[in-house]
Amino acid sequence: MTLKYTVLGAGAMGLRFGVLLQEHAGAEVEFVDNWQPQVDTIKEQGGVYVSRDHENKHLVPVKIYSPEEYNGDPDVFIVFAKQMTLQDLLDRSAHFFHPDKQYVFSGMNGMGHVEKINQYFDPSHVLAGTCLIGTVLNQAGDVDFIGKSGAGSINVAKESDDFDQETLNQIMTDFTAANLNPTLHDNFYGTLMTKVVFNSVINTLCTLFEIQMGQFIDYEGAEKLGVQLIDEAFDVCERAGIQLLSTRQEEWETVRYVSAVSNPLHYPSMYQDMSKGRNTEVDYINGYIYDLGKKYNYEAKTHDFLRGLVHLAENTRKFRK
Incomplete structure (x- = not known):
């Protein structure tokens, strides 16, 4: 065939x-x-x-x-x-x-x-x-x-x-x-949402600080930041009845491994959009997690806060010469 x-x-x-x-x-x-x-x-x-x-x-x-x-x-x-x-x-x-x-x-x-x-x-x-x-x-x-x-x-x-x-x-x-x-x-939706959770950590944080994935994981507080976002996202998925492909710990280990070993020199796609003056997909990543949680009376406030920060960064580009 x-x-x-x-x-x-x-x-x-x-x-x-x-x-x-x-x-x-x-x-x-x-x-x-x-x-x-x-x-x-x-x-x-x-x-x-x-x-x-x-x-x-x-x-x-x-x-x-x-x-x-x-x-x-x-x-x-x-x-x-x-x-x-x-x-x-x-x-x-x-x-x-x-x-x-x-x-x-x-x-x-x-x-x-x-x-x-x-x-x-x-x-x-x-x-x-x-x-x-x-x-x-x-x-x-x-x-x-x-x-x-x-x-x-x-x-x-x-x-x-x-x-x-x-x-x-x-x-x-x-x-x-x-x-x-x-x-x-x-597991259709679990497969898709597992990557959304990954991107909600690494794409968003690397974009805000204009850094490569390896530079993120080099920070001693990277795990604390990542785990907070992962925990909120898992809380949302549990309420929505979405079974992810990984556990909370496994999701962090994936973020750590990809950042430290697989692609330490990589700038995530959201950063690429930001750096080229394009709108980002943050509403479809962190924003999606927050909006999904709201349907089940749960507020993933850290994700919503980061969404706002990314939009603030998008808006400030117009002031740059």
Whole structure:
């Protein structure tokens, strides 16, 4: 069984998935993006410049389109838009959706994207997951894969038990061949929320202090800060009936290990957005945890406070020369 993939959202992670599937799994891959400078630059260059850990920069030919000019018919969509731009991308792409026969995988940060995808695709055609993979979009048409080949991993879960097994097997086979190191789970929301909790610590704190993950974990008080956020998030999930993939201690150990060992030199994606003058996804991470808790009469006040600090930092950019 051979699958054709179209990546919706050719940012850092979308490019990494697509390029690796193209180069290592031998899959046919096309890209669609709603950021016109990305589309124009990659077309002008004849591909995307790819580096690994800031070295060996080389041009990889890829096919990229704006939503309006694309008319392909893939088997699987890989969705990696920012939460704030996803609705626009889906609406502009609807003319080439065939929900009865196409499938979707999304590994986006935060929460809120599944509900938007379900406007077009039934849960029986949707996979979602989380990525522990560092990737940086330096500028339009220029991406940097962080970590050695094969570094990082992803978690994958079916939104519905009715997802076609043959298609699922082939997607997992292709992701494995692409060195994405996938693990399949049967706990859909627990899989997604486990990464939200991770990001609510490392993305937010590194962004506020403009530091790398290794610099965060070097601070002697890092564990106290992280555990406070993790405890609040677990309290929320317990009240919402969401069983996470880890215990509270295991979640902190993941934050510690990734920060100290796997990606100490990495600036999280939220920092990348902040540093480039884009709005962050904090409302879909810390804000989501707080808003979910409110539904169950619990206030995750530290998460709400950090959300406010990130928005304060966003607002102060207008005063900088």
